[in-house]
Structure formats: C-alpha cells, structure tokens
Amino acid sequence: MKYNSLLSFIAAGVLLTSCGSQKSTTASNEKIPAKKDVLEVMERTNNYFMQKWPDPGAPTFGGGKERSSNLWTRAVYYEGLMAMYAVDPKKEYHDYAVNWGESHKWGLRGGIETRHADNHCAGQTYIDLYEIDGKKNPERVKDIKESIDRMMATDKVDDWTWIDALQMAMPVYAKLGKLYNDPKYYERNYEMYAYTKNKQGVNGLYNPVDKLWWRDKDFVPPYKEPNGQDCYWSRGDGWVVAALVRTLDITPKSDPHYAEYLQDYKDLLSALPAIQRTDGLWNASLHDPTNFGGKEMTGSALFVYGMAYGINKGIIDRKVYLPIVLKAWDAIVKDCVQPNGFLGWVQGTGKEPKDGQPLSVSKEPDFEDYGLGCLLLAGSEVYKLK
Structure with missing residues (x-):
C-alpha cells in the first residue's frame, strides 16, 4: 500500500507540475498583447495626428517658428508610418x-548640398x-x-557630432547600399x-564601461549629472538603438562591420533593464532619476x-527582454496614450x-510628430511578437 500510495503521490505531483507548467506558459503568452489591440493603439494615435494635419505638406510651427515639413521631426513620424504600413498596408x-514627398518635390531641407x-x-521614407x-x-x-554622393566625394567623415544623427542618417546610407547593390x-x-x-x-561618444552613449561632446566627462553620474539622455540613446536596428535590418550579414553593429546593439540594450523604472518606462536621465x-x-x-x-x-x-518590453509597452499604452490619441509624457x-521640462500627461511638446513616430516604430515590432 505504501508503495502504491507513493506512486500515486508521485503521479499526482507530476500531473500538478505539468498543469502548473502549462498554466505558466499560457499566462506568459496571454501577456503578449493581441495584434488587434496593438493596432488599435497605433491607429488611434495616428488618426489623431492625420486629422490634426490633413495637409501633409503644410509647414509646421514648432517652437513658434514656421518650418517646412520635411524637417527631421516630421521625417521621424514618416519612419513610424512606413513601419505601420508594413504591418497594416492601408x-x-x-x-x-x-x-508629403510630392509637396516637397522629394527634396531636402538645405538642398542637395546639405551634409546635415x-x-x-526624410530620405528614408523617400527611398521606401x-x-x-x-x-x-x-x-x-x-x-x-x-x-549623399556629394558627401562621399569628400574624405570628411566627422559630420555626425551628436548621436541623434546616427538615427537620422545611417539608415539612408544602408538603404542606398541595398537599393544600388553598392x-x-x-x-x-x-x-x-x-x-x-x-x-x-x-575619444568618441560611446562609453564602453557603461555601454551607453553621451549625446555630444558637451556631456563627455568631466560633465556630471547632479548625482555625480555621467549624463546619458534617454532619447539620445534611444536614437542610437533605432539607428542600429534600422542599419542591421538592411546591412548584409556578410558586411565586415555587421558584427560590430550587432555587438554595439546588444551591449546598449544590456544596459537598460537595470535602469527601467518600476512603472515600466525610463527616465529622461538614465543614470540620475533625481534630474x-x-x-x-x-x-x-x-x-x-529595439528590444x-x-x-x-x-x-x-x-526570456530576459520580453518581460521588459511588455511592461514598457503596457506603461506607454496606459500612461501615455490618451483616449483621443494624444500622446502624453x-x-x-x-x-x-x-529640455522641455516639466512633462505631464496633457502637455503638448513643441513638436509632437517625432513622438508619434517613436510610438509607431515600437508598435510595429510589438505587433509582430509571438
């Protein structure tokens, strides 16, 4: 009897373990948002923007100054829109x-002579x-x-003096390389x-010790945050993440520099989990939550x-990054996306x-287009999660 009881106990334990494991797996899967829910958030925020700007060629007035709408803030929005179009081709x-492109005759701010x-x-979307x-x-x-050809006709390679530039321009070079097989x-x-x-x-804007990037030379040490840490600006490092993602996605794996891009991308991401806020988002200052x-x-x-x-x-x-992504996306949807599609924070x-502080759920930034572009880029990849 004792032997049979032991067998029954073990069998029950195995069954419970199996059921528990199945329940855990199912629960984990249920945390991934449904595609329709992700798409609804993207549609709601994008509809808000398109209704506010029915004429895509109209100038913008961010910061109280009129600017043509092929500037970088709007170009980032179109990066997001193209990513959304890839998963929902309306x-x-x-x-x-x-x-938008036609309204600017597919031209660039500063003309073809620009090196900025x-x-x-804007060329990213033009090529797409x-x-x-x-x-x-x-x-x-x-x-x-x-x-770009004019730039390459010179030996000058020091134009990107700030890390935002990597996201703005690196994908253009990669796209041209692919387009012309050159x-x-x-x-x-x-x-x-x-x-x-x-x-x-x-000595460069990348700190291999912290695996994060200083925004530009103004923030390279000895510059410090109020708490004595190095200054790493959240969106600046976000631009680097996006630059590496978009470059990796296009650059052939056979390229001699692909492995370095991939390692830099992995290293940067590895620095982020430990500094994620408890609510799922990240502070504007990655190493000084008091600033x-x-x-x-x-x-x-x-x-x-990026994740x-x-x-x-x-x-x-x-296993490492999915919980971080889901927590952050949930916070964006619940804390930032408003019922009418306006984006807070x-x-x-x-x-x-x-810059731009203080923030709030209802404060309208000087430009709201690039914020939507960032959200649509994120949503386009969250949508693909399985």
Whole structure:
C-alpha cells in the first residue's frame, strides 16, 4: 500500500507540475498583447495626428517658428508610418506619405548640398516609397542620392557630432547600399559611425564601461549629472538603438562591420533593464532619476522598438527582454496614450534631461510628430511578437 500510495503521490505531483507548467506558459503568452489591440493603439494615435494635419505638406510651427515639413521631426513620424504600413498596408497611409514627398518635390531641407543628418532623414521614407511603388518614380530618390554622393566625394567623415544623427542618417546610407547593390554606401556609413563612436569629442561618444552613449561632446566627462553620474539622455540613446536596428535590418550579414553593429546593439540594450523604472518606462536621465525624473515616452518607445525587434529576429534573449518590453509597452499604452490619441509624457526637442521640462500627461511638446513616430516604430515590432 505504501508503495502504491507513493506512486500515486508521485503521479499526482507530476500531473500538478505539468498543469502548473502549462498554466505558466499560457499566462506568459496571454501577456503578449493581441495584434488587434496593438493596432488599435497605433491607429488611434495616428488618426489623431492625420486629422490634426490633413495637409501633409503644410509647414509646421514648432517652437513658434514656421518650418517646412520635411524637417527631421516630421521625417521621424514618416519612419513610424512606413513601419505601420508594413504591418497594416492601408492606402491612406501610403497616400499621405506620397503627398508629403510630392509637396516637397522629394527634396531636402538645405538642398542637395546639405551634409546635415537631420536634413537627410526624410530620405528614408523617400527611398521606401520609391521601392514600394516598384521603382517607377526615380525623382523620389534623385536628391537624396545626389546629396549623399556629394558627401562621399569628400574624405570628411566627422559630420555626425551628436548621436541623434546616427538615427537620422545611417539608415539612408544602408538603404542606398541595398537599393544600388553598392558596398561603398555601407563602407562610408561605417566610417562615419566609427568616427562618432570612437573619435568625436576627443575619444568618441560611446562609453564602453557603461555601454551607453553621451549625446555630444558637451556631456563627455568631466560633465556630471547632479548625482555625480555621467549624463546619458534617454532619447539620445534611444536614437542610437533605432539607428542600429534600422542599419542591421538592411546591412548584409556578410558586411565586415555587421558584427560590430550587432555587438554595439546588444551591449546598449544590456544596459537598460537595470535602469527601467518600476512603472515600466525610463527616465529622461538614465543614470540620475533625481534630474527631472519622471515618465518619458519617446526614449522608452525607442527602447521597446529595439528590444522587440531583437526578440522577433531571435538575436537577443527572449526570456530576459520580453518581460521588459511588455511592461514598457503596457506603461506607454496606459500612461501615455490618451483616449483621443494624444500622446502624453513626450519630452520636447532638445539634447538633455532638462529640455522641455516639466512633462505631464496633457502637455503638448513643441513638436509632437517625432513622438508619434517613436510610438509607431515600437508598435510595429510589438505587433509582430509571438
């Protein structure tokens, strides 16, 4: 009897363990938001923006100054819109983006002579639309290609003096490399990236110890935050995450610099879990929560974008990063996305934690387009989670 009882006890234990394991797995799966729910958030926020800006070619007035809408803030929005279009290809998104490009005659702020990364950002969407529509409209890529070719006709590689520039311009070089099957674009992309990483501001803007990036030379030590730590700006490091994601997604794995991009991407992500806020977001100052600490959507969304991409591609540890992504996305949806589609807790333009402060759920930043772009990029990868 004792032997049979023991067998029954073991069998029951195995059954309970099996059921418990199944329940745990199911619970884990249930935490991944339904595709329709992710899409609803993207649609709600995007509809708010498109209704507010029915004419995509109209100038913007951020910061009280009129600017043409092919500036970087709007270009980042279109990056997000193209990512949304890739998972939900509605004609209205395509047409809205085409109308934007046509309104600017597919041109760049500063013209083809510009070397400024912000001015090149629009080229990302111009190239996307050229490819989406079957490469039948060469005018869409004429100016961006000529501008980059002019840069490459010189030996100058120190233009990207701030880390935001990596996101604005690196994907352009990668896209041109793929479009024309020409490795020279990939090589110049790396040369400029490597200069920013290793030489800009004397010894580079990347700190291999903390695995984070200083925004520009103004924040390289001896500059310190009020708590004595180095200053790492959330959205700035978010731009680097996005730059590496978008570059990795296009650059061939056979490229001699692909492995370095991948390692830099993994290293940067590895620095983020320990400094995630308890509510799921990240502070504007990554190493000093006392320096304008509080919710901030844009940097958080870019981190979600980078992590979700890595999970979807199988290049980072799903067990480590999925809980972080889900917690952050849930916080964005619950704390930042308003019922009418307005995005709260968006830090305005700037270069450091104090800019655009204080933030709130209802405060409208000087430009709201790039914030939406960040959210749509994040949503496009959260949507693909399995």
